[in-house]
Amino acid sequence: MHGLAPGRFRFPSWARLRSRFRMRVLAPVCLALFAALTLFSPVAAQVITIDRNGNATTSTDKFEGYVDRRFRQVEPTHVELPATGIDSRTRLQLIRVLEAEQGFAMRPIPRGHRGLTLEANGKLNPAGERYLSMVTAEGICAKPGARVVITDVKVEHSRIVLQLNGGPDFKHRFLRHIQIGAGPMMNPVIQESSDQTPQGARITLTFHGAVPAITGKQVEALLEPLISFNVKTPVEAFTDTLPPMLKSAILSHRVLVGMSTDMVLFAKGRPQQKYREVDGQMPVEIWIYGKPPQEVDFVRINGNRVIGVEIGKVGQPLQVFNTDVVEGMMRSDGTPLISGAARGTRTVQMGDVQRNPDTQAPAPPPTLRNPGEALPAQDSRADRVGVMRPVQFPKQKPDDDSVNASTGAPAATPPAAPTAPVPQPSPTPQPQ
Numbered sequence: 001m002h003g004l005a006p007g008r009f010r011f012p013s014w015a016r017l018r019s020r021f022r023m024r025v026l027a028p029v030c031l032a033l034f035a036a037l038t039l040f041s042p043v044a045a046q047v048i049t050i051d052r053n054g055n056a057t058t059s060t061d062k063f064e065g066y067v068d069r070r071f072r073q074v075e076p077t078h079v080e081l082p083a084t085g086i087d088s089r090t091r092l093q094l095i096r097v098l099e100a101e102q103g104f105a106m107r108p109i110p111r112g113h114r115g116l117t118l119e120a121n122g123k124l125n126p127a128g129e130r131y132l133s134m135v136t137a138e139g140i141c142a143k144p145g146a147r148v149v150i151t152d153v154k155v156e157h158s159r160i161v162l163q164l165n166g167g168p169d170f171k172h173r174f175l176r177h178i179q180i181g182a183g184p185m186m187n188p189v190i191q192e193s194s195d196q197t198p199q200g201a202r203i204t205l206t207f208h209g210a211v212p213a214i215t216g217k218q219v220e221a222l223l224e225p226l227i228s229f230n231v232k233t234p235v236e237a238f239t240d241t242l243p244p245m246l247k248s249a250i251l252s253h254r255v256l257v258g259m260s261t262d263m264v265l266f267a268k269g270r271p272q273q274k275y276r277e278v279d280g281q282m283p284v285e286i287w288i289y290g291k292p293p294q295e296v297d298f299v300r301i302n303g304n305r306v307i308g309v310e311i312g313k314v315g316q317p318l319q320v321f322n323t324d325v326v327e328g329m330m331r332s333d334g335t336p337l338i339s340g341a342a343r344g345t346r347t348v349q350m351g352d353v354q355r356n357p358d359t360q361a362p363a364p365p366p367t368l369r370n371p372g373e374a375l376p377a378q379d380s381r382a383d384r385v386g387v388m389r390p391v392q393f394p395k396q397k398p399d400d401d402s403v404n405a406s407t408g409a410p411a412a413t414p415p416a417a418p419t420a421p422v423p424q425p426s427p428t429p430q431p432q
Contacts, residue, residue, distance in 0.1 A: 068330050070107045070144060070241065071135070073127040074118070074225035079218055081120065085210045091155050097216030098153045098162070103227040104237035105142040111168050112138035115202030120222050141165055141201035143262070145238030148227060151200070159206045160219065166200040203227075238266055243329045255299050258326030259306045264299060271299070280354055 110116070112134060117125045126134060141164060142148045152163035170176060172190045179186040205222060220229045228240065239247040249256055250267040264287065271287035278284070284307070287299040293314045300308035311319040355363065369375070
């Protein structure tokens with residue numbers, strides 16, 4: 001304590017030491033516990049939709065939303081499973097039955113290494129928006145109603161992994177990244193070939209605990225929400241994936257506004273004629289079915305959707321349908337669409353507004369004035385000065401002469417008019 005003035009050093013009190021211990025030790029521990037709980041706790045999203053009338057709609061499923069019904073959560077199956085575990089003999093019989101088995105996809109089957117995971121008598125993962133995102137990012141292996149083939153079956157401890165249409169991965173997936181050589185000369189173990197990107201998919205069937213002594217028919221029953229193994233025609237396989245009203249329209253060969261081109265082909269077949277036109281700024285392709293005097297259907301298609309149907313019959317006025325009735329059927333909740341007036345919304349037309357010059361007035365010119373703002377008074381052309389007059393200089397006032405005389409400054413004189421230059425006579429030429 002040498003060199004310190006008396007009274008300058010004080011031993012810290014017990015309260016101050018305790019507060020420092022709390023700030024330096026307990027605070028980081030609390031932050032670490034909070035981060036661990038946030039990281040490992042399951043996160044469940046809940047979507048609440050409130051309309052203008054105050055009615056609230058709650059989505060309890062964290063994977064469910066108002067998306068296409070083909071991407072919604074599946075209905076759990078009810079297949080009785082044996083209580084005993086699978087043995088080697090049952091495993092071989094299961095693989096022998098399932099390999100090379102063909103079926104029809106009941107919903108879009110996405111590509112990708114991860115694939116779809118279906119719980120036995122349970123739910124599908126992913127579903128809803130995550131299912132749609134996977135299909136968008138990875139691509140589609142099989143569309144609804146398309147034929148799929150099981151090319152490989154692996155029975156593991158608590159799951160059965162099925163490869164469809166060759167699987168989503170390259171052969172020798174890991175060896176493709178290994179090279180062997182000495183010095184700068186390196187040769188890959190697997191030589192690159194001109195093989196295309198794998199177009200297959202993977203479906204994983206999981207069980208609670210070990211895989212039971214299950215048969216091939218029971219596995220097919222568990223996969224019914226994704227793949228149907230019944231004998232069907234292509235039309236039946238496709239329409240079984242659709243709502244009942246839309247299925248009835250396709251089987252009765254009717255085209256509805258909002259159908260996709262695949263639905264139109266299954267309902268009416270190939271069109272007899274096709275031609276393209278531009279409606280405003282939108283390209284439209286028109287498919288024509290039938291010839292007079294029979295009924296003639298004009299199906300207007302933009303992109304991949306039907307935007308209008310016109311039915312012409314001899315002696316009857318043309319029937320025009322342009323209201324989308326299919327989108328409501330394909331919603332995940334199965335309810336029809338609600339008009340804009342019913343839900344209190346206003347639709348704003350985008351792009352240039354098309355006006356009929358015979359029945360509609362032209363649009364007013366653009367202005368910066370607010371609606372209802374009064375216009376300022378404007379002078380008419382008759383009140384304006386139409387003749388340019390000469391400029392008049394101000395006349396000198398008497399007060400200016402007195403001020404100049406008192407200050408001794410010269411009086412201001414008006415500027416003199418410029419004088420015209422006097423012409424000089426040209427010199428006469430001298431005789432030589």
